[in-house]
Amino acid sequence: MSDLNAILAPGMRVRHPQRPDWGIGQVQSNAGGKITVNFPEAGKVVIEGARVELELVFDA
Template sequence: MDDLNSMLEPGMIVRHPDRPDWGLGQVQSNVKGKITVNFREEGKVVIDGAHVSLIPVFDA
């Protein structure tokens, strides 16, 4: 899972695969596998990239 998340950079838009109710999120930072994302419906969340592969959104 870590490999997919390693490409995420600040400003990119993502979805959480297990929490569609959070809506789209904007990556704030990606440091050592900890990805901070500001989701529209949930707010700021720190994701452990070793356990969750975020889904990049390119058409948002």
């Protein structure tokens, strides 16, 4: 898991770097390297933190 993924907490807003069409998602949980994010265009997605480094969104 990347350093950024390790600090993601519920409520934080993120973007999937390979799936911008999913929109800006909200982190639901982050446990054991698996990050659950609710995306407006993809629904609830479980992401393997070791494989994908999510991008933290500060604005929008």
